[in-house]
Amino acid sequence: MVIQMDGRNVVVKDVQVQTASSRSGNTLYKVRGRDVVSKQKFEASFKGDEWVQTVDFERRPVQYLYRDADGCTFMDRESYEQYTFDSEALEEELLYLGENLEGIYALVADGMPLGIELPATVVLEITETAPAMKAASASARSKPATLNTGLVVQVPEYLAQGEAIKVNTLTGEFMSRA
Template sequence: MLTMNDLKIDTVIVLDGEPFVVQTTQHVQMGRGGAILRTKLKNLISGNVLEKTFKSGDKIELAELSRTKANFLYKEGVNFHFMDNQSFEQFILSQDQIGEISNYVKDESDVEILNFKERPLAVNLPPKVDLKVTSAPPGVRGNTARGNVTKPAVLETGHTVQVPLFVEVGDLVRINTETGEYVERA
């Protein structure tokens, strides 16, 4: 069990039998009473966000999450199809469950799946992934005069990212999955 002081951003807790991830926290010291913690929590199953206030004596249950390896098969509309690498069972996660990570997941790539009570909830990617540039305008030498040394490039996942002028179509680039920024050529 956790106390109010143990709650940090990205901690996964259980409320009413469902997993929630802590998105924001704000400690508030009351005049005569004890301190409270105002939090914004996101339900990992439904995607709903709620605000919850915890008092200093509240006990909070930490969610027990398991991690498994899976293979991303394909995207169909807003659904992403995966296959567990051990059991070979296929399952679907929605765009809401995956979030921004969907911009960096390519077909046939291995990912880490977070499970709560044997139910897949979310996808974890490594901090950096290598993706191929499928479309990019040519870099013009005169563009560097203003200090603007980047251009938009479309990756194999369909996501657009800013890259340096020397990057061309077909190049493999390394992207930071946390910030969404270009890191280097792979």
């Protein structure tokens, strides 16, 4: 979602909802995001009855091309136009970006790229973890595993190096084998 606050466009990355326990209490919405122009982090709290102005934007399917010193470059799959984002603007998404990742969308308003939207799950390969235990069950303990993008997740003990796994992009948690 993109909202407008004090004349600035803000891409919303996370919303936390706090419901009051009393009858007269208001629900609070804590919003975290990033300013589109200045790339500054944005945090604010809103009561349940407050209005915020949303910004109309377009979701364009894009392909991840490469990463360099300037940032990450994506190509629009329909118009072949290229969008470059600063690495700081995509700091949370970078750990999920891999080659041939399908389902990425660029959020574009008035021809200006605002951010990217990742698919709900991504398939990544385990590059480093403790050796697999043959007697480990699926509900047993977990161990840390480093994936090919640098992301570290907790995985079940039966997984070994070189295996592909599905990771939830919203929570950053292991879901299943790929």
